Amino acid sequence: xxxxxIAPAAENEAPPAGTRPPATREAVVAQWPRRRSSKWAITFxxxxxxxxxxxxxxxxxxxxxxxxxxxxxxxxxxxxxDMSSVSxxxxxxxxxxxxxxxxxxxxxxxxxxxxxxASGLIIVGVGMTIGVAIGALSGYYxxxxxxxxxxxxxIFLAFPTLVLAIALAVTFGPSLTNALLAMSLVYWPSYxxxxxxxxxxxxxxxxxxxxxxxxxxDLKIIRTHVxxxxxxxxxxxxxxxxxxxxxxxxxLGFLGLGAQxxxxxxxxxxxxxxxxxxxxxxxxxxxxxxxxxxxLGFNFLGDGIxxxxxxxxxxxxxxxxx
Amino acid sequence: xxxxxxxxxxxxxAFHTADGVAKVLEDVTFDVQPGRWIGLVGETGCGKSxxxxxxxxxxxSSARTTGAVRFDGVDLLAQSDAKMREIRGxxxxxxxxxPGVAINPALKIGFQIAETIATHQHTGRGEARExxxxxxxxxxxxxxxxxxxxxxxxxxxxxxxxxxxALACNPSxxxxxxxxxxxxxxxxxxxxALIKELSALHGTAVLFISHDLILVGQMCDEVVxxxxxSVVERGPTESVLRRSFHPYTRAxxxxxxxxxxxxxxxxxxxxxxxxxxPRPPGCLFASRCKHRIEGLCDTVAPAERDVEEGxxxxxxxx
Amino acid sequence: MLFARRLLRRLLLMIVVLWGVTTITFVIxxxxxxxxxxxxxxxxxxxxxxxxxxxxxxxxxxxxxxxxSFYGRILQGxxxxxxxxxxxxxxxxxxxxxxxxxxxxxxxxxxxxIGIPLGVTAALYRGHWPDSxxxxxxxxxxxxxxxxxxxxxxxxxYYKLNIFLPGHLSLSIQLHRVTGxxxxxxxxxxxxxxxxxxxxxxxxxxxxxxxxxxxxIARQVRTSMVEVLGSEYIRAARARGLSGRTILWRxxxxxxxxxxxSILGVLVGRLFSGAIVAEIVFAWPGMxxxxxxxxxxADQPMILGxxxxxxxxxxxxxxxxxxxxxxxxxxxxxxxx
Numbered sequence: 001x002x003x004x005x006i007a008p009a010a011e012n013e014a015p016p017a018g019t020r021p022p023a024t025r026e027a028v029v030a031q032w033p034r035r036r037s038s039k040w041a042i043t044f045x046x047x048x049x050x051x052x053x054x055x056x057x058x059x060x061x062x063x064x065x066x067x068x069x070x071x072x073x074x075x076x077x078x079x080x081x082d083m084s085s086v087s088x089x090x091x092x093x094x095x096x097x098x099x100x101x102x103x104x105x106x107x108x109x110x111x112x113x114x115x116x117x118a119s120g121l122i123i124v125g126v127g128m129t130i131g132v133a134i135g136a137l138s139g140y141y142x143x144x145x146x147x148x149x150x151x152x153x154x155i156f157l158a159f160p161t162l163v164l165a166i167a168l169a170v171t172f173g174p175s176l177t178n179a180l181l182a183m184s185l186v187y188w189p190s191y192x193x194x195x196x197x198x199x200x201x202x203x204x205x206x207x208x209x210x211x212x213x214x215x216x217x218d219l220k221i222i223r224t225h226v227x228x229x230x231x232x233x234x235x236x237x238x239x240x241x242x243x244x245x246x247x248x249x250x251x252l253g254f255l256g257l258g259a260q261x262x263x264x265x266x267x268x269x270x271x272x273x274x275x276x277x278x279x280x281x282x283x284x285x286x287x288x289x290x291x292x293x294x295x296l297g298f299n300f301l302g303d304g305i306x307x308x309x310x311x312x313x314x315x316x317x318x319x320x321x322x
Numbered sequence: 323x324x325x326x327x328x329x330x331x332x333x334x335x336a337f338h339t340a341d342g343v344a345k346v347l348e349d350v351t352f353d354v355q356p357g358r359w360i361g362l363v364g365e366t367g368c369g370k371s372x373x374x375x376x377x378x379x380x381x382x383s384s385a386r387t388t389g390a391v392r393f394d395g396v397d398l399l400a401q402s403d404a405k406m407r408e409i410r411g412x413x414x415x416x417x418x419x420x421p422g423v424a425i426n427p428a429l430k431i432g433f434q435i436a437e438t439i440a441t442h443q444h445t446g447r448g449e450a451r452e453x454x455x456x457x458x459x460x461x462x463x464x465x466x467x468x469x470x471x472x473x474x475x476x477x478x479x480x481x482x483x484x485x486x487x488a489l490a491c492n493p494s495x496x497x498x499x500x501x502x503x504x505x506x507x508x509x510x511x512x513x514x515a516l517i518k519e520l521s522a523l524h525g526t527a528v529l530f531i532s533h534d535l536i537l538v539g540q541m542c543d544e545v546v547x548x549x550x551x552s553v554v555e556r557g558p559t560e561s562v563l564r565r566s567f568h569p570y571t572r573a574x575x576x577x578x579x580x581x582x583x584x585x586x587x588x589x590x591x592x593x594x595x596x597x598x599x600p601r602p603p604g605c606l607f608a609s610r611c612k613h614r615i616e617g618l619c620d621t622v623a624p625a626e627r628d629v630e631e632g633x634x635x636x637x638x639x640x
Numbered sequence: 641m642l643f644a645r646r647l648l649r650r651l652l653l654m655i656v657v658l659w660g661v662t663t664i665t666f667v668i669x670x671x672x673x674x675x676x677x678x679x680x681x682x683x684x685x686x687x688x689x690x691x692x693x694x695x696x697x698x699x700x701x702x703x704x705x706x707x708x709s710f711y712g713r714i715l716q717g718x719x720x721x722x723x724x725x726x727x728x729x730x731x732x733x734x735x736x737x738x739x740x741x742x743x744x745x746x747x748x749x750x751x752x753x754i755g756i757p758l759g760v761t762a763a764l765y766r767g768h769w770p771d772s773x774x775x776x777x778x779x780x781x782x783x784x785x786x787x788x789x790x791x792x793x794x795x796x797x798y799y800k801l802n803i804f805l806p807g808h809l810s811l812s813i814q815l816h817r818v819t820g821x822x823x824x825x826x827x828x829x830x831x832x833x834x835x836x837x838x839x840x841x842x843x844x845x846x847x848x849x850x851x852x853x854x855x856x857i858a859r860q861v862r863t864s865m866v867e868v869l870g871s872e873y874i875r876a877a878r879a880r881g882l883s884g885r886t887i888l889w890r891x892x893x894x895x896x897x898x899x900x901x902s903i904l905g906v907l908v909g910r911l912f913s914g915a916i917v918a919e920i921v922f923a924w925p926g927m928x929x930x931x932x933x934x935x936x937x938a939d940q941p942m943i944l945g946x947x948x949x950x951x952x953x954x955x956x957x958x959x960x961x962x963x964x965x966x967x968x969x970x971x972x973x974x975x976x977x
Binding site: 378380406407408409410411412415416418420423424425426427428429437438441442487 | 871872873874875876877878879880881882883886890891894895898
């Protein structure tokens with residue numbers, strides 16, 4: 001018997017900030033009667049229905065453009081030390097002012113953008129790779145090494161994020177690559193755990209057990225059956241972590257553990273102006289603002305995507321029994 | 323003629339959802355006399371629970387309500403929130419289906435009962451506790467239950483607590499929403515007997531909501547049969563079950579397996595409840611009705627008519 | 641009875657984790673660096689000192705022997721000696737811990753004070769504008785670089801307005817150190833002047849710490865409150881004619897906030913991260929500040945000691961929170977059948 005297809009306003013969900021009246025997948029699709037849009041196209045459209053998602057998308061897009069063309073469009077040479085233009089406040093000639101060595105801050109920001117982007121990508125990418133590998137293997141061999149292997153992420157997670165990142169970065173030596181390695185080692189455990197859970201579930205399924213009996217090599221099974229199905233929550237989590245990863249890279253840069261001078265990494269730029277923030281506020285405050293905006297953009301985007309992917313099916317309300 | 327305690331008059335409720343407007347209740351009308359048991363029966367999704375929620379004004383915020391619900395002469399739908407709060411738990415009380423989730427798990431049983439008493443009867447804390455213990459005794463529970471939590475009790479005990487919570491302030495009407503559906507069959511009897519006994523003792527009227535026609539047949543003085551948001555038949559229980567004028571009622575009655583029946587297949591009602599989004603015109607049972615009149619039943623909604631023995635039916639056949 | 645069994649299991653897990661922490665620290669100390677002795681003793685060490693160190697810590701022996709001796713030293717509380725100050729690392733940690741603890745507690749309290757009402761409001765008005773506003777604010781809170789925020793606050797409230805101050809206590813204040821917590825010590829001494837001064841110094845770093853966790857708290861509280869507010873027992877409470885305020889404060893909050901306790905563990909981790917940065921920016925003399933100085937001077941033993949110390953505290957705190965949650969949730973306490 002088909003249940004009644006009715007429901008009161010979904011009471012347990014916040015709509016994306018300031019949405020127009022509920023944009024359901026169906027409603028949006030209904031607007032283009034003859035287009036058979038893919039799931040991703042619909043998601044993309046739904047994204048722009050919420051101010052949060054739209055803002056995030058715009059900021060992220062601008063940032064990506066900046067990373068690509070920044071180094072070429074920068075008005076000044078970001079490494080050019082000019083002692084005659086030291087510590088100049090923002091002006092028409094130098095919209096964001098100059099730093100202690102007379103370098104134009106705007107140019108340094110534009111040139112250094114890609115470092116933040118690359119940091120985020122590498123941290124999350126490497127972390128995901130390690131995490132997925134260990135998680136999948138543990139889940140697959142869940143009766144032998146699996147549970148033991150999974151103690152490893154637990155131990156890593158016993159360290160607060162920043163603390164471990166600092167310890168590793170200091171041990172490896174202060175450089176950008178070492179810092180990235182250190183941060184990847186901080187990020188992999190949560191992906192491993194996620195992957196482990198998903199793999200456990202998948203390996204219980206019949207078709208995997210069947211494949212095992214067929215004497216297929218374990219690695220092949222993992223690659224063809226387990227991986228594609230188990231990996232989506234990990235990817236979702238990684239995309240949500242991206243903003244945090246950029247922030248963490250900036251913090252390490254601020255602590256002097258990331259990219260070394262004269263590299264125009266944004267966190268390091270904030271650190272350089274730190275002791276002069278009262279007199280020359282623009283040296284620290286402006287790079288910090290860009291870090292904030294970029295992180296915000298990615299987080300808004302992630303939130304927007306998460307909402308757009310949310311199954312907006314009419315739910316049978318528990319309040320309507322009879 | 324005795325003045326009805328509760329008079330539901332042409333009650334209609336529509337839910338305004340993102341997918342459109344769904345008319346969940348259409349012109350629901352029935353009366354509850356003081357001290358009597360009225361059974362509200364129908365399959366899942368027919369609107370029985372929405373009716374109960376609407377009576378005490380706990381419908382979802384997306385609901386638009388028209389009609390009247392007169393209780394002791396006063397239209398509940400027109401009352402202020404403050405007035406409704408005085409009535410709920412006090413003069414009209416509700417017994418919920420699943421006592422496992424309807425009792426606050428973080429508060430002691432005694433606290434919850436005493437709280438209701440203190441709120442409505444304006445007593446002090448000590449006095450409220452005394453009365454709460456008395457309530458527990460009435461439903462057959464020991465005083466030490468006062469200090470226990472919901473998860474420490476069995477299903478049957480929890481439902482007794484639920485009954486106690488409802489009866490604590492001696493209401494004149496109880497809305498019992500499938501009070502035994504979640505219980506073991508063996509306990510069902512006890513619980514129903516308890517409600518029956520207590521309602522007789524205090525002269526409480528009971529609106530007994532259920533999908534189980536057999537139970538309703540045994541417990542209720544009158545029965546109201548609902549289908550897809552409309553009342554299709556109502557009247558004295560014995561008469562309705564015996565005569566079953568409306569095709570739906572008849573189908574329900576015929577579907578009841580009886581021990582002494584000769585070997586025969588259980589009668590099924592073909593088809594399924596129509597989608598209410600939007601609400602089709604005419605009689606909503608038409609698509610499944612063996613006696614349907616083409617051109618009439620699927621276009622014009624039947625009006626309610628008196629047939630014999632105090633039964634009222636909503637069908638074009640009469 | 642069952643509770644005791646749970647406790648035992650949690651305890652065992654914690655011990656395993658602590659062992660793991662020790663091992664990782666060992667790996668970082670002895671295995672990773674090219675010359676562990678040089679790293680642990682600094683560039684100014686003489687060859688004789690390095691030899692002695694290698695001998696004491698067994699660096700010229702097989703890895704397993706090293707590990708055992710390392711463990712032995714850890715259990716005796718010997719985390720090495722700081723290159724900078726030449727004092728035992730453990731002593732330094734103990735000296736700096738109270739300040740971090742104080743900052744952490746105040747920051748946590750503030751964070752809860754901001755985050756919980758925001759989350760409850762968002763849940764009460766779910767689907768309407770307050771909910772959206774809280775959501776945006778929560779995302780912003782999670783996105784703010786706390787070092788930037790700290791500098792900004794410093795600029796406005798110290799440089800421009802001179803209301804709040806960086807550092808620990810004004811130099812003019814004399815305070816006898818009892819617990820190491822300036823707020824407590826000043827109250828103990830009855831020194832109202834010192835208390836106010838301490839407040840003026842702790843507010844800004846505490847705000848930075850609070851804001852790093854407030855957004856996270858608000859989100860959690862919102863989720864669990866929404867679930868509670870939609871539950872059948874809340875509906876039943878309304879059906880009994882209880883007022884909205886009673887329902888919120890007596891019926892809903894208790895159920896809604898208990899799950900929040902379960903995230904306290906994660907919160908402590910974020911508190912540490914936030915406190916480290918706040919201490920550096922505001923020169924608050926806690927472990928984070930100390931760690932930063934150590935980074936600048938490549939004081940390897942201190943950094944390792946700091947890492948180890950923090951991990952231990954974090955593990956114990958997570959364990960304690962777990963216990964607390966088990967105690968608060970009456971269902972878990974009984975482990976009902």
